[in-house]
Amino acid sequence: MTTLLQAENLSIQFGGLMAVSSFNMELKEGELVGLIGPNGAGKTTTFNMLTGIHKPTSGRIIVRSRNGGPRNIEKLQPYQITSLGVARTFQNIRLFKDLTVLDNVRIANHFNAQYKSIHALLRLPVFYQEEKRIYEYNMELLKLFKLEHKSDELAKNLPYGEQRKLEIVRALATKPHTLLLDEPAAGMNPQETKELMELIKSIKEQFNLTILLIEHDMNLVMGICERIIVLDYGRVIAQGKPAEVTRDPMVIKAYLGKEMENDA
């Protein structure tokens, strides 16, 4: 199996604070990996480094680009990383609120659109063909998440759960090979969460995706992830199969301990 996304000794410092230090990870094709840890452990910061929003203070990030070659991306802009095939969602939903559901998704097709501004300004046939293709493709994606009948609504008017789904659709529309999901089920009820996880599994199969997922709900991560990485105070304290990780004393102490007691 090929490695799609690899982080080597990734560290980032904000002021005097080491938010993440020496983060190592290897994401292989077809994996579904969970990134967990208590609040403030550095999960989202790690995502932000992997997607170019924060520049790491030191370390390397390597992505296998669409044509197969590995590329160092730690100096690239987010849009360049997205075009290499790594897409993400945001924990604190960042939809284009005042645009329609369809436009939210269409924007994510931008770098795949096969026409230039001049074609659009002159309304050449290639413009219409591409717009039609994009429209049909995006409606298909929306259909998968049962959002197709809401394509003309403004994103801000969707209920919370559907906004989270739209974030995923939008990321999918960039045609990624690797999808980074930042707490996709945050704020959903157990039933919705369960359905969403089924959906994530099925799109993973359908689109041949590799997924890295930040999640708070422990049961859920245990249920669908094949491998788990545990962060605490910016350091990886354990990784492995869900069953192994839950037995790790460090993990129990840092994070699971309290929850386990609560569950018991």
Added chain:
Amino acid sequence: MQSERQKKTITSIILLVLGFVFLNALVAMRIIDEYTTQVLTIGAINVVVALGLNLISGFTGQLALGHAGFMAVGAYTTAALVMKLGVPIFPAIFGGGLISALFGLLIGLPTLRLRGDYLAIVTLGFGEIIRVIMINLTEITGGPAGLKGIPPFTTNFYWRPVVSFAIAYLFLVLVITLISNLLKSSPGRAIVSIREDEIAANAMGINVFYYKMFAFTLSAFIAGLGGGLYAPFFGYLSPNMFNFQKSVEFLIIVVLGGMGNLTGTVLAGFGLTYLQEFLRFLQDYRLVIYPLILIVLMLFQPSGLMGLFGNREFSLAGLAEQVNQLLFRKDPAEKAGEK
């Protein structure tokens, strides 16, 4: 689908031409008097510049405060091309737009990499500085005394208002078509996504800096075209015509009509130009009322006039459809079935 689209385009073009012929006939027959024709022409020029401003401030979300400066660059360039180099008026106007776009490019490159606020202050500074430069470049601009004797669109005195109006109208239609075609396309959606959320847009594969530059340069180009129309229409230019106050007037047109709405800019542009002619007696008080309008709008109706109508855009084809339905009482549902 294909034929539906073509039908729409053809309807729009026919209506545009009809409107053009009709308005010009009214002007030519002096049913619309010369004074009103002039006001309409000034209105069209103001709307052109305001549409340019709306592109960068309303659609891209980056406040620019120096559009009078870009207009000045366009106006003086056009005048210089015609008077010094003998370039015909139409290429000269486009030349004015291009030089203005070049200034936009130069200002945008250092500024648009940074957060949006810097563009506001840098364009404000540009608007002030360009005036200083214009005053000092006596060779081309005639200095503080101004530049006189710019050849008008036509030397025929009787037809001059008609021709000026027709040309301004043509450019207005051109600019509206340009912007609306752009907006309803992938690059246009990229531009609007920057206004909505820069970080998310970047993460969705949009080269944010590139599209800010694109929108700003195009915006400066359009303002330059407006200046290019201004020069032969008035026949006289002075640096103080393009002061900061003028830039704020364009901003008011955009904000009053609704940021990110083309219909609003057109309505507010003509409306305010018309009002301004009639409120001349208010003189300086106008300059107190204008900023108050800005503040009150921001506090209570930030989406402007068109925000009251769901921010919809007017379309000629849509109008034709409505009239068609009204006249022939065709049920829209039934019509959908026909397709």
Added chain:
Amino acid sequence: MGVFQQILQQMINGLSLGSIYALLALGYTMVYGIVKLINFAHGDILMIGAFIGYFVLTKIGVTPGTLIIAFLISMPLCALLGVSMEKICYKPLRNAPRINALITAIGLSFFLENGARVLPAIGPNPRVFPTLPPVTHHLLGVGLSRVQIIIFAVAVGLMLILNYIINFTKIGKAMRAVSYDKGASYLMGINVDRVISFTFALGSALAAAAGILFASAYPQVEPYMGIMPGLKAFIAAVLGGIGSIPGAMLGGFILGVAETLAKGFLSSQMADAIAFGLLIIILVVKPAGILGKSIDEKV
């Protein structure tokens, strides 16, 4: 006068102008640090402050004592003006898109300028600002006027007071906390609204003082007098690093010296263009300014 003396003379003139820019730049930088807003109307507060000084001094005559009274009246009144602007116009827009607050700021600026213009008491024409009889001291062949000494003394005094407030008082600590993290400050029980009001008050009072000093140096007041100093003070704030208080002071002095040198050795009209060119250069080379640090937006 030798070249050396000439340069020294321009330096003194520059530092005096620069201390006015520094006072004004402090207001920009403090407000920006706390609410992330370029307060375009800040330069116009300088104008209002100068006019209040003008009215006081024409009423009671100019002596060193009445000059102090002018400061004591103008500064609190402008502080009040700054706070009301914030409460009425900026506060309701705190959660709106940034461009809305910027447009409001430009509206306020325009309103103050043109409002002053139509007021019968002020009017569009420049008026001569009452000043103490000019006295010039000579040292090493270089002139130092009384106005310049007053400008230095007032500006440095006010900066020391500001420094004390920010570093050693409770409200000053709250200001620093709010500029660092508004949300967390709120959770720690800091009255964020009060801190923001206080910041506007402080900045506006400094602008008022700068106004009287500016008007004494170029003994003249008119409604649009705040635009150019405002623009330059903003450039000074960016140069020093926007959000940084020592940066604003440093930036003000640098800009003042650069401008007088340009005026003295090039041309006075080009001096404005040079200040603007300087802004562009900073934005290209070091957008965070000399003493500022870049802060990433929270994601």
